[in-house]
Amino acid sequence: MDIRAQVSMVFHLDKCIGCHTCSIACKNIWTDRQGTEYMWWNNVETKPGTGYPTQWEDQEKYKGGWERDSRGRLKLKLQGRAGALTNIFYNPSLPTLDDYYEPWTYDYKNLFDAPEGDDQPTARAVSLVTGDFMDTLEAGPNWDDDLGGSEVYAANDPNILKALTENEQQAVRTLEQTVFFYLPRICNHCLNPGCVAACPTGAIYKRGEDGIVLISQNRCRAWRMCVSGCPYKKTYFNWSTGKSEKCILCYPRLESGQPPACFHSCVGRIRYIGMVLYDADGIEQAARSNDHGLVDAQKALIMDPFDPEVIAGAKRNGVGDSVVAAAQVSPVYKFVKTWGLALPLHPEFRTLPMLFYVPPLLPVIAAIRDGQYETTAGMESAPADETGPNLNTVDQARLPLSYMASLFTAGNLEQMRKVFHKMVAVRMYMRQEQVGDQKEEEVEEALRRAEFTSEDCLRVFELTSLPTFEERFVVPPMERERAMDGELPPLDPYSRKAAGGFGFRDAPARRF
Amino acid sequence: MLNAPSRRRAQFKQVLLVLAAVGLGVSITDAWAADAAAGGTLFKQKCAACHTIGGGDTVGPDLAGVTERRDTAWLKSWIADPPGMIASGDPTATQLKSKYGMPMPDLGLSEDEIANVIAYLASGGAGGGQASAAGAAEAGSTAAAAESESTGSAEQGERLFTGEADFRNGGPACSACHAVADAGGGSLGPDLTTTYSRLGDAMITWPQAMLPMQPIFTEDPLTDTEKADLLAFFKEKAAGDDLSASGPVAMLLGLSIIGAIVLAVILSVVWKKRLIAVREPMVSGTNRWRR
Numbered sequence: 001m002d003i004r005a006q007v008s009m010v011f012h013l014d015k016c017i018g019c020h021t022c023s024i025a026c027k028n029i030w031t032d033r034q035g036t037e038y039m040w041w042n043n044v045e046t047k048p049g050t051g052y053p054t055q056w057e058d059q060e061k062y063k064g065g066w067e068r069d070s071r072g073r074l075k076l077k078l079q080g081r082a083g084a085l086t087n088i089f090y091n092p093s094l095p096t097l098d099d100y101y102e103p104w105t106y107d108y109k110n111l112f113d114a115p116e117g118d119d120q121p122t123a124r125a126v127s128l129v130t131g132d133f134m135d136t137l138e139a140g141p142n143w144d145d146d147l148g149g150s151e152v153y154a155a156n157d158p159n160i161l162k163a164l165t166e167n168e169q170q171a172v173r174t175l176e177q178t179v180f181f182y183l184p185r186i187c188n189h190c191l192n193p194g195c196v197a198a199c200p201t202g203a204i205y206k207r208g209e210d211g212i213v214l215i216s217q218n219r220c221r222a223w224r225m226c227v228s229g230c231p232y233k234k235t236y237f238n239w240s241t242g243k244s245e246k247c248i249l250c251y252p253r254l255e256s257g258q259p260p261a262c263f264h265s266c267v268g269r270i271r272y273i274g275m276v277l278y279d280a281d282g283i284e285q286a287a288r289s290n291d292h293g294l295v296d297a298q299k300a301l302i303m304d305p306f307d308p309e310v311i312a313g314a315k316r317n318g319v320g321d322s323v324v325a326a327a328q329v330s331p332v333y334k335f336v337k338t339w340g341l342a343l344p345l346h347p348e349f350r351t352l353p354m355l356f357y358v359p360p361l362l363p364v365i366a367a368i369r370d371g372q373y374e375t376t377a378g379m380e381s382a383p384a385d386e387t388g389p390n391l392n393t394v395d396q397a398r399l400p401l402s403y404m405a406s407l408f409t410a411g412n413l414e415q416m417r418k419v420f421h422k423m424v425a426v427r428m429y430m431r432q433e434q435v436g437d438q439k440e441e442e443v444e445e446a447l448r449r450a451e452f453t454s455e456d457c458l459r460v461f462e463l464t465s466l467p468t469f470e471e472r473f474v475v476p477p478m479e480r481e482r483a484m485d486g487e488l489p490p491l492d493p494y495s496r497k498a499a500g501g502f503g504f505r506d507a508p509a510r511r512f
Numbered sequence: 513m514l515n516a517p518s519r520r521r522a523q524f525k526q527v528l529l530v531l532a533a534v535g536l537g538v539s540i541t542d543a544w545a546a547d548a549a550a551g552g553t554l555f556k557q558k559c560a561a562c563h564t565i566g567g568g569d570t571v572g573p574d575l576a577g578v579t580e581r582r583d584t585a586w587l588k589s590w591i592a593d594p595p596g597m598i599a600s601g602d603p604t605a606t607q608l609k610s611k612y613g614m615p616m617p618d619l620g621l622s623e624d625e626i627a628n629v630i631a632y633l634a635s636g637g638a639g640g641g642q643a644s645a646a647g648a649a650e651a652g653s654t655a656a657a658a659e660s661e662s663t664g665s666a667e668q669g670e671r672l673f674t675g676e677a678d679f680r681n682g683g684p685a686c687s688a689c690h691a692v693a694d695a696g697g698g699s700l701g702p703d704l705t706t707t708y709s710r711l712g713d714a715m716i717t718w719p720q721a722m723l724p725m726q727p728i729f730t731e732d733p734l735t736d737t738e739k740a741d742l743l744a745f746f747k748e749k750a751a752g753d754d755l756s757a758s759g760p761v762a763m764l765l766g767l768s769i770i771g772a773i774v775l776a777v778i779l780s781v782v783w784k785k786r787l788i789a790v791r792e793p794m795v796s797g798t799n800r801w802r803r
């Protein structure tokens with residue numbers, strides 16, 4: 001056992017309203033510099049849709065993440081050592097700027113300064129890369145927001161193309177049945193990061209004390225292999241500094257006990273952050289599991305923070321008391337382990353992402369039928385079998401279960417169905433508690449199927465709908481900060497400090 | 513406003529036209545006033561190797577009275593570009609070539625120089641007596657060279673060229689200034705490897721007719737045997753060179769083309785999996801939802 005601490009996250013997709021506040025909060029703090037205009041360390045995508053960069057999920061194109069060779073060993077999909085050598089000056093699998101989008105601003109000045117003329121002055125789009133006027137804007141970071149242009153963008157969602165049958169695709173594209181949900185994405189701060197493995201200079205590292213993955217701006221040599229290696233396309237190349245950059249999980253905020261800015265500002269309050277203790281010895285084994293076993297294997301890495309053995313192991317590795325205490329009340333642990341509601345995004349990329357998603361229970365169209373409140377898919381064709389329409393929500397969802405499974409369980413339908421059953425159970429139970437218009441036996445059947453007690457349902461409800469700030473964000477101030485404040489025995493504040501942040505910390509040595 | 517540059521350009525054109533007209537006038541009067549004396553010098557340097565004025569036909573025709581036989585415009589273009597005239601099928605040019613067995617070489621004279629030479633010819637060789645005398649002298653030796661050609665030894669010629677064997681009259685070895693393919697030599701004078709195929713036997717008249725060689729070889733003339741030997745040597749080299757002259761160039765060209773193709777093939781294999789673009793082809797093409 002090699003117990004380490006990781007700051008881990010849960011996004012509850014049922015609550016995301018797609019407002020992009022998180023993206024703006026991040027951009028205002030971190031990526032408003034020259035060369036970073038096109039980066040969205042936090043972005044929010046509409047699903048179905050092609051996302052940002054376009055079709056990032058299609059690893060046949062982008063070659064991100066890991067795959068297993070014939071002997072079951074892990075290797076980067078991008079290239080091996082020989083490939084890295086032949087491509088050292090030429091990375092073949094980079095998204096083009098157009099696949100992200102060319103960032104622009106507007107020539108607002110013209111609105112005030114234009115000479116008098118026959119026409120109303122306009123503010124033309126100006127490229128933030130070249131400074132030239134852009135006549136047509138053809139792409140943006142959320143170009144397909146709310147299914148805009150869905151006949152092209154939703155149609156080319158890799159999950160739809162890959163996982164859905166022709167009939168299911170037909171159903172999704174029918175206007176009256178079209179549904180969507182939002183998928184906010186940040187770096188997953190993976191346990192088995194593709195970006196770290198792909199970097200030829202070793203400039204990327206996973207911080208020991210909290211597992212945050214960072215790119216050393218001093219050591220980055222602009223090979224951009226991390227951009228290809230990350231299957232989530234969450235490292236970006238800064239064309240101005242010639243260094244790659246990525247989400248830093250607002251570690252300066254974390255170190256002083258604050259949640260990252262995107263978490264703090266989230267309007268839908270969908271975001272949870274907390275510590276988990278995991279067994280680093282099992283990482284490789286977990287990442288090599290069969291597709292359908294990946295989620296369970298990853299969950300098995302996350303250890304019970306109350307187990308004395310685990311606590312002892314954590315102590316041996318220098319994990320502080322406050323971190324262990326935080327892991328014991330971690331909302332992430334509850335969603336992922338206790339209730340089994342949260343799933344990693346695209347586990348088949350095998351990077352063991354430590355950002356988990358509670359899938360959206362889609363769609364809920366409530367209708368009163370025969371005096372009964374029903375949360376069926378609202379389909380006329382829904383078979384009214386003896387288990388009752390509410391219980392059928394999952395299999396009649398307008399976005400097929402296979403689509404969700406393609407996103408969250410590497411295609412494992414049973415696992416996906418199980419999670420939805422739990423969500424349906426909570427919903428039916430609470431409805432019965434508060435409104436009382438459900439059939440008793442149906443609620444019981446739902447609980448039995450979900451393997452949930454009424455107590456579980458209440459707890460889930462509380463953490464989903466009524467959590468306080470402190471319950472959503474359980475981040476211990478990092479020990480070094482507290483040591484500086486004199487709360488702990490003195491610790492050299494620099495003793496565990498690695499290089500980080502932006503730009504060079506020291507002036508470059510000049511010999512001439 | 514947008515018109516301003518083009519209007520300015522039109523004005524500029526007019527000015528140019530006027531200038532050109534004036535220039536033409538000047539050059540026409542110039543032609544009449546062309547410098548016959550300068551033409552004389554040029555004649556000595558460039559023409560006398562093959563032509564005489566009143567000395568009879570040698571390698572090329574006797575040029576006495578040539579300005580009456582041919583009109584000036586024809587003369588000008590003939591001197592300026594003999595191969596071009598022949599290629600264009602000019603009857604006189606073709607006839608001359610067949611009569612003398614070889615075309616006149618392109619002498620690379622400027623328009624002014626040509627005008628001067630024509631002025632000199634029109635003057636009937638005034639002040640050029642020396643040249644025509646030299647030319648006449650040449651005529652004799654050329655004929656002799658032609659006769660002895662079959663008897664020349666290329667080996668002896670090579671030795672003479674490189675200086676291994678001395679010229680009897682003590683002239684300097686050719687290789688002091690000239691190079692020939694494998695034999696090597698200096699670079700002061702032109703490379704003589706292929707000269708024979710251009711000038712034929714006439715080339716041997718040059719040492720005694722052309723500056724800067726003329727003063728040297730007038731004083732220490734080549735003997736007829738030496739001339740024959742040298743010619744045999746040059747002839748052999750020129751013949752050999754027909755095969756090999758294009759050799760290195762062709763080989764280099766071929767190699768680089770093959771190399772480029774091989775490199776392109778290797779790189780296209782190595783970089784086969786290159787990601788060209790995703791969004792653009794997706795939007796412009798393939799998979800759209802149709803209802």
Ligand code: SF4
Pocket residue numbers: 186187188189190193194195196213229230231232233234235246351353
């Ligand atoms: S999600 Fe983050 S940690 Fe994981 S591979 Fe991408 S950049 Fe690296």
Ligand code: SF4
Pocket residue numbers: 015016017018019020021022023044182184265266267268269270
């Ligand atoms: S701020 Fe929260 S609710 Fe808004 S888009 Fe981001 S994750 Fe969704």
